[in-house]
Amino acid sequence: MNIIKLDATPSTNDFLKELLTNQFVENFTVVTAENQTSGRGQMGAKWEVEFGKNLTFSVLVKDVLTEINSIFHLNVLVAVSIIEALEHFNIPNLAIKWPNDILAESKKIAGVLIENSLKSNGEIFSVVGIGLNVNQKNFDELPKATSLSCILNHDLDKEAVMVSVIQNLKRNVALLQIGEYDKFWQTYNKKLFKKGIPMPFEGNDGIRFMGIIQGVSTYGKLKVMLEDDAVKTYDIKEIQMLY
Ligand code: BTX
Structure with missing residues (x-):
């Protein structure tokens, strides 16, 4: 796994996108930062974290979007990959708030920002940015947020959590590429927050x-x-x- 570890950067998505303009970057390259100073969410929102406590990382996924696979398909895959990783770390009551918030005990534990670009040779690069709250304990500023450590009452090895998400994502992308979307979509629907209420x-x-x-x-x-x-x-x- 090719992981670029940074001490600080404004946004790991921006760092990875910049890297892509300058050099060849291997599929599934990961950029992660201990301190992300201007983390971005959807539609101009901010992603805010206590420095050093949480995961902020971006993964390059090449050519997963095709005429058959839409942006939403990748969104589903990423959400399910995070859920699978969190289940592995025994986090109960996980749900997906449409379209891409991951909740634990009805509070946001992870957010996803996917940005796509079309290269001149026709390749589509997707930069999958994930913010996952791991060891932060104080959420006074974000009352609808939580972390793995708030739920489990102990700290976790952040890198182990990240590696688990990436391994799931890699496996799931390979399955999507052979046409197996349905089971991810079913899992996504099963985990849908407030379904039926x-x-x-x-x-x-x-x-x-x-x-x-x-x-x-x-x-x-x-x-x-x-x-x-x-x-x-x-x-x-x-x-x-x-x-
Ligand atoms: P979003 O627009 O769905 O969520 C942003 C909203 O979530 C904020 O307006 C705020 O209410 C809330 N929020 C902010 N920070 C947190 C947090 N730490 N935990 C829970 N809720 C929070 C979600 O956007 C997409 C976030 C992607 C972040 C990653 S980090 C790596 C990569 N680089 C980058 O700049 N963004 C992505």
């Missing part, structure tokens, strides 16, 4: 409504049963779960 939502028009999550379609749309029993599908920009 009435929940408040807000649409992109600002209107709030109640609905019941039925599942996620193969290409990542959220299926929600509305109060009139009709099932509607939404993409990420169309709906927000009020949780």
Whole structure:
């Protein structure tokens, strides 16, 4: 496993993307930083961690996106790979909050930011950024967050957790490439947070409504049963779960 270990960098995703513009980078190369100073989340959000306590790392996955495999397929694979690793470390009550938050005991324990780029030779490079809370204990600033150590009441070897996630991801990418997406999608649906439970939502028009999550379609749309029993599908920009 090719792991580039940094003491500090603004964002491991940015570091890996920069590296890709300058040199050949092996598939599944990992960049990890003890201190990530400007970690990014989805749509301009920040990823904040107590320095040195948690995992912030990015993995290069080449050519997994094809006409058949969409961005959401990779998203599913990454979420399931993290869940499998956390189960290996005996973390109970894991769930996936659509589209890509990993929750433990209903609190966010990991976040995923995947950024794709098309190279001039037609290759698609995916930079899979993962923030995983491992040994941080104080979440006063983030009351809806938790860590492995908060749940297990002891610290863990961060690198062992990271290696487990990467090994799962590598194996799962190989399975996706031979067409085995369905079982990951089923696991993703099984782990879906608040599935089957009435929940408040807000649409992109600002209107709030109640609905019941039925599942996620193969290409990542959220299926929600509305109060009139009709099932509607939404993409990420169309709906927000009020949780
Ligand atoms: P997200 O947009 O789903 O989540 C960001 C939101 O999560 C924030 O607005 C905040 O409410 C909450 N949050 C921030 N930090 C934490 C934390 N440590 N634990 C739990 N909740 C938190 C998720 O984005 C994607 C995060 C990817 C982070 C990785 S780290 C390595 C790579 N480099 C990089 O810059 N980003 C990725």
